[in-house]
Amino acid sequence: MNQEQPNPYNDDNEIIDVKPFFNAIKEGFxxxxxxxxxxxxxxxxxxxxxxxxxxLGAIGGYFLDKKLKITKIFSQEIIIEPKYETNKYIYDFIDGLAKNLNDKAFLEKLQIDSSQVSEIKEITLEPIIQATDVLDGLHVKYGDQDYFHHIIEEYDEKTLEDDKYRDFYKYHRLKFDFNSESSDNKEVSKALLSYIASNEYYNKQLSLQLKQTKRNLEKNKETLLYVEEYLDKLNKNQGKQNKEIVVYAEESEIPTISSLLKRKNDLLNAINQQERTLTLDKELFEVVEYGNIIPQPVGVHKRLLLLLPLILCVGVSMIFLLLNISRRINSFIKD
Incomplete structure (x- = not known):
């Protein structure tokens, strides 16, 4: 006798009840x-x-912040004016400083020790953005072209912060952030500035530049004296044609009072600039403002002013939770 085989396609064979599964999800929610x-x-x-x-937590956090001095960093800002195209050298030096401060040999060159740099939080250098500095630099490089004004006026400050404009800016802010107040902090900033200024390669360039400027200044002063003497002669001999002396004129040009006055003005501008260079540009950079170290508040997220109230609330909540669990356990045991 053949046994009847079950039909797999018959829905009456097996019915899966999914109702308990959905009930469990429902109870979970x-x-x-x-x-x-x-x-x-x-x-x-x-x-x-x-x-x-x-x-209470906010009040306690405020006073703890003040007492523990964790709400402040100590900052010193120094405004410098790099000279003789030393911008890139100074920026590269500051960028690599974090790594170099861990090098004992480098600290020996600075004549400071590791304990003096232990409180350094961060050292940054950034340009003081002035659109006119960019315009002046572009004029020097490419000539006096009016369309530069339109280009720069359309740029916002974020665009002008790009590194490609960095060398145009005259003044730069060197900022030291320290974790605590210490008498060594100012010694660190002085040591770093002295080390930057002692670069041998740039100092050779500086020496050569100053020698050339001094020589050109002496020549310009001699030429100015000659031009002034010639102008005096022209003034004394007005109405007479005097073609005997020709000074700094082009091949077919006879100097006139107008051309000589222009020449005199150019010489005076050149002399003023050269004297300024010899007086003010004797270093690789000029310290425009040497700021004091002053305390600065740090970000609010780091303060006990917010952290302590949160700790108190969470702590009290945990106490209530433990008491409730304990009460339930005792009730369960009694039942």
């Missing part, structure tokens, strides 16, 4: 909602307590 409601009701019931904790 109910449990989560009950827990959330219980938490909200708990804080609503104890709102006065937690408000007091927040106020």
């Amino acid at each position: 109910k449990g989560i909602l009950k827990t959330l409601v219980a938490i909200v009701l708990f804080y609503k019931k104890n709102i006065a307590l937690f408000a007091v904790l927040l106020i």
Whole structure:
């Protein structure tokens, strides 16, 4: 006798009941909602307590911040004016400084020790953005062209912060941030500035530039004296044609009072600039402003002013939670 085989396509063979599965999910969501409601009701019931904790925590955090000095960093800002195209050298030096400060040999060159740099938080250098500095630099490089004004006026400050404009800016802000107040902090900034100024390669260029400037200044002064003497002769002999002396004229040009006055003005401008260079540009950079070290507040997110109230509220919440769990356990054991 042949046994009847079950038909796999017959729906009457097996029926999977998924109702318990969905009931379990439903109960899980109910449990989560009950827990959330219980938490909200708990804080609503104890709102006065937690408000007091927040106020007391904020007051306590404020005074702890002041006492522990963790709300401040100590900053020194120094405004410098790089000379003789030393911008890139100075920026590269500052960029590599974080690594070099861990090198004992480098610290020996600075004549400071590791304990003196231990409180350094950060050292940064950034240009003081002036659009006119960019215009002046472009005029020197490419000539006096009006369209530069339109180009720069359309740029916002973020664009002008790009590194390609950095060399145009006259003044730069060197900022030292220290974690604490120490008498060694100023010694560190002085040592770094002295080391930057002692670069042998750039000092050779500086020496050569100053020698050439001094020589050109002497020649310009001699020429100016000659031009002034010639102008005096022309003034004394007005109405007479005097073609005997020709000074700095082109091949077929006879000097006139107008051309000589222009020449005199150019010489005076050149002499003024050269005297300025010899007086003010004797170093690789000029310290325009040497600021004092002053305390600065750090970001609010780092303060106990916010952290302590949060700790108090979480701590009290955990105490209530443990008490509730303990009460449930005791009730379960008794039952």
